[in-house]
Amino acid sequence: MNNLSINEIQRFSFDNTNVRGERVLLTDAYQEIIKRKQYPLPLEKLLGEFVAAIALLRDIIKIDGVLSIQAKGNGFLSTLMTECDEFQNLRGVIQWDETQNVPDQLPLTEVLAGGYLVITIQPRNGQRYQGIVEIVGDTLAECLEQYFLQSEQLPSRVWLAANGAQCGGLFLQRLPAEQAKSGDEDAWERFTHLASTVKAEELLGLETTELLHRLYHEESLRLYDTKSMQFGCSCSRERTFGAVMSLGAEEVREILIEQGSIKVDCQFCAEHYEFFEADLAAALGDQAQTH
Ligand SMILES: [Zn+2]
Numbered sequence: 001m002n003n004l005s006i007n008e009i010q011r012f013s014f015d016n017t018n019v020r021g022e023r024v025l026l027t028d029a030y031q032e033i034i035k036r037k038q039y040p041l042p043l044e045k046l047l048g049e050f051v052a053a054i055a056l057l058r059d060i061i062k063i064d065g066v067l068s069i070q071a072k073g074n075g076f077l078s079t080l081m082t083e084c085d086e087f088q089n090l091r092g093v094i095q096w097d098e099t100q101n102v103p104d105q106l107p108l109t110e111v112l113a114g115g116y117l118v119i120t121i122q123p124r125n126g127q128r129y130q131g132i133v134e135i136v137g138d139t140l141a142e143c144l145e146q147y148f149l150q151s152e153q154l155p156s157r158v159w160l161a162a163n164g165a166q167c168g169g170l171f172l173q174r175l176p177a178e179q180a181k182s183g184d185e186d187a188w189e190r191f192t193h194l195a196s197t198v199k200a201e202e203l204l205g206l207e208t209t210e211l212l213h214r215l216y217h218e219e220s221l222r223l224y225d226t227k228s229m230q231f232g233c234s235c236s237r238e239r240t241f242g243a244v245m246s247l248g249a250e251e252v253r254e255i256l257i258e259q260g261s262i263k264v265d266c267q268f269c270a271e272h273y274e275f276f277e278a279d280l281a282a283a284l285g286d287q288a289q290t291h
Helices: 028-034 041-060 140-152 187-195 202-205 208-216 237-245 249-259 277-291
Strands: 008-015 019-026 065-072 077-084 091-094 116-125 130-136 154-161 167-174 223-230 262-263 270-274
Touching: 008 028, 008 041, 008 187, 008 208, 019 041, 019 187, 019 208, 019 270, 028 041, 028 091, 041 065, 041 077, 041 091, 041 154, 041 167, 041 202, 065 223, 065 270, 077 223, 116 140, 116 167, 140 154, 154 187, 154 202, 167 187, 167 202, 202 208, 208 223, 237 249, 237 262, 237 270
Parallel strands: none
Antiparallel strands: 008 019, 008 223, 019 167, 065 077, 065 116, 077 091, 116 130, 154 167, 262 270
16 A cells, blocks of 8 residues: 555545545645654644544535634643645644653543634635534544534534554535435445444555445445645744734834844744844834834
């Protein structure tokens, strides 16, 4: 098996049923994200599940804009965030308590104790929408299933896996009955039961057509075009400059006096930005005159 360059998501549906699905498999796109930081393997795996999840969500919730999943809680993780835009650019980051040993297993109910997931839909034009789902289970898949039930009232099943080299996911959703093309009553039970037999190695090791054939060769399956996905960070010197100036002229001057320059590292891609007095002078001067 050679999955070294697969970074794809593919939609599928079953003829004469109201069930649709998505399958994502990411290699380089995922590796680009995790190599930006020295993550212990359990965190690489957890971040991989979040990256696969945002890729699935991106193809299910179609908007022109940015979609993100952010986890919040009082456990060992302080930041866990993934994002995907309409051009299939993926990025993600975890920040954790580096003074503690990282356990092999990271059940979400512990590492995000009392926490929740925030799913943000930010269209390019239009209002931001946020959905919040409590951490209802130890896996991200369980929390996402709850999110779909809450936000769309649609039964959905999610399978996610990651191993530090690949991350992948499988998604099934039962659309409202009136959209059913015929009365295959058992379809949902049958398809989800079959998908539940998928092992992590298959989810990460098989190409989509192979995986779906293995599961559903007796069904009438329809595959849609694949979409490629890649790592991409939306940070820029201009945006970072804006963030620095939002601290206020006084604060910016203080940091310049103390440190000689203002250094900012992008948490997603680790790009370094540094601003000196000459870079900031015009903006500082303008603000000073308004006092
Ligand atoms: Zn960046």
